[in-house]
Amino acid sequence: MANSELHHVVVVGGGAAGLELATSLGDKLGKKGLARVTLVDRARTHIWKPLLHAVAAGSLRRSQHELNYLAQAHWHGFRYRFGELIGIDPAARTITLAASMDEEGREISPEQALSYDTLVVAVGSITNDFGTPGAAQYAVPLDTPDQASRFNRRLVNAFMRAQDQDSPVRPGQLHVAIIGAGATGTELSAELHRTARSIIEYGLDKIDPEKDLRIVLLEAADRILPALPPKLSANVFAELTKLGIIVRVGARVSEVLPDGVRLSDGEVIPSELVVWAAGVKAPDVLAGIGGLETNRINQLVVRQTLQTTRDDNIFAIGDCASCPRPGSKQPVPPRAQAAHQQADFMVKQIVARLAGRPLRNYVYRDFGSLVSLGGHSTVGSLMGFVVGHSFFIEGMFARLMYRSLYKMHEAALHGGGRTLLGTMLLGSRPAPAVKLH
Numbered sequence: 001m002a003n004s005e006l007h008h009v010v011v012v013g014g015g016a017a018g019l020e021l022a023t024s025l026g027d028k029l030g031k032k033g034l035a036r037v038t039l040v041d042r043a044r045t046h047i048w049k050p051l052l053h054a055v056a057a058g059s060l061r062r063s064q065h066e067l068n069y070l071a072q073a074h075w076h077g078f079r080y081r082f083g084e085l086i087g088i089d090p091a092a093r094t095i096t097l098a099a100s101m102d103e104e105g106r107e108i109s110p111e112q113a114l115s116y117d118t119l120v121v122a123v124g125s126i127t128n129d130f131g132t133p134g135a136a137q138y139a140v141p142l143d144t145p146d147q148a149s150r151f152n153r154r155l156v157n158a159f160m161r162a163q164d165q166d167s168p169v170r171p172g173q174l175h176v177a178i179i180g181a182g183a184t185g186t187e188l189s190a191e192l193h194r195t196a197r198s199i200i201e202y203g204l205d206k207i208d209p210e211k212d213l214r215i216v217l218l219e220a221a222d223r224i225l226p227a228l229p230p231k232l233s234a235n236v237f238a239e240l241t242k243l244g245i246i247v248r249v250g251a252r253v254s255e256v257l258p259d260g261v262r263l264s265d266g267e268v269i270p271s272e273l274v275v276w277a278a279g280v281k282a283p284d285v286l287a288g289i290g291g292l293e294t295n296r297i298n299q300l301v302v303r304q305t306l307q308t309t310r311d312d313n314i315f316a317i318g319d320c321a322s323c324p325r326p327g328s329k330q331p332v333p334p335r336a337q338a339a340h341q342q343a344d345f346m347v348k349q350i351v352a353r354l355a356g357r358p359l360r361n362y363v364y365r366d367f368g369s370l371v372s373l374g375g376h377s378t379v380g381s382l383m384g385f386v387v388g389h390s391f392f393i394e395g396m397f398a399r400l401m402y403r404s405l406y407k408m409h410e411a412a413l414h415g416g417g418r419t420l421l422g423t424m425l426l427g428s429r430p431a432p433a434v435k436l437h
């Protein structure tokens, strides 16, 4: 069979879900000539998104965890196309990719159409600032590695400015306000508490961490980690407070200012560094794309087969999909473990589709939630499938479980053997404890 006659699976978005899927399909189908597999991403490299708070805090180097799409495609039997999805034509079975430019504004590729037989949309989610005035201008979101690196540079620059200026450190100059105490905001606050002190230890003697440094975590709900069990919230609240992080619940942000954050009751919290980590939505490009059903946060609505409700050839997985969860009013949550499970499930769906077998229904399994507090502690709740309810864990066991989610992602991309080897060799390189440039 000529190569162009092979069934063409196009995966758009090479994140936690899409890259695992493309890698596995490439290994199982692409390498054996059973299908053509193409991954489209608007970035050139992949980094697992739950690591971004550590990139922002400076405790993790991007280069050690970034994976080049072109190389991954070459090793695993799929094709990589650099491009941004801007349209879907379900009738013609094509997607439209925007023209791509290099840093000097020269065109790399023109706007073009790419045809598919099966399309899997896996473009993830972005921060939802709900149109709050000043948020887009003054607060940094943590959606991409570049944004995480930008925040880290702002942080280091703020410290260097404070060190070099003639005047004393201003109130608010080295304060960080983190808006949203979900897993991202909570983990970032603890990680920053640790790394900010480490940066100061590199000779920035004009800064007094106890007096000048302040991390404020703001949450509109009546407890932090509102999506997780109350016992977990209470434990994490106690840990953060012990560290000296100021945690404010019931604090709704109405405006982000150049030098602070205004709450809905008018109170202004001085802070020259602001991170927006409250709420997610699927990228705006998905709203009503190709006449497909989307919800109020732009997610593509899918059935339990992961097919979109209006087109059997188009599937959606990960954060950009709203997938029903039997027995629950809430859809499958936008989490890395759901992305991992759906990628794995999707491989079987595509194999079944190619073989003409009926598709199965995906059922989300919640294995619990873990929160890492920047090396200070890891706490979480695990689902006990035997006892039928969640139980609380902390300490070394929790830390190992937390790492295992990333290890599963790495194993899906590189194979179990290489991941084990990498785990044993990592950490042997001498380097400063935080990123300093």
Ligand SMILES: Cc1cc2nc3c(=O)[nH]c(=O)nc-3n(C[C@H](O)[C@H](O)[C@H](O)COP(=O)(O)OP(=O)(O)OC[C@H]3O[C@@H](n4cnc5c(N)ncnc54)[C@H](O)[C@@H]3O)c2cc1C
Pocket: 012, 013, 014, 015, 016, 017, 018, 040, 041, 042, 043, 046, 048, 049, 050, 051, 052, 053, 083, 084, 085, 086, 122, 123, 124, 125, 142, 143, 183, 184, 283, 285, 317, 318, 319, 320, 334, 335, 336, 337, 338, 339, 370
């Ligand atoms: C700081 C942080 C910490 C987190 N911590 C946890 C955690 O501890 N546990 C947990 O379960 N979850 C966590 N999450 C959530 C988790 O990262 C997501 O649920 C998961 O990454 C979703 O996977 P995905 O494949 O759907 O999307 P992503 O991993 O976001 O991948 C989306 C991909 O699509 C690409 N893309 C986007 N738009 C386009 C376009 N128009 N055209 C082409 N390509 C496009 C992007 O470049 C990206 O490669 C965290 C998230 C953040 C931001």
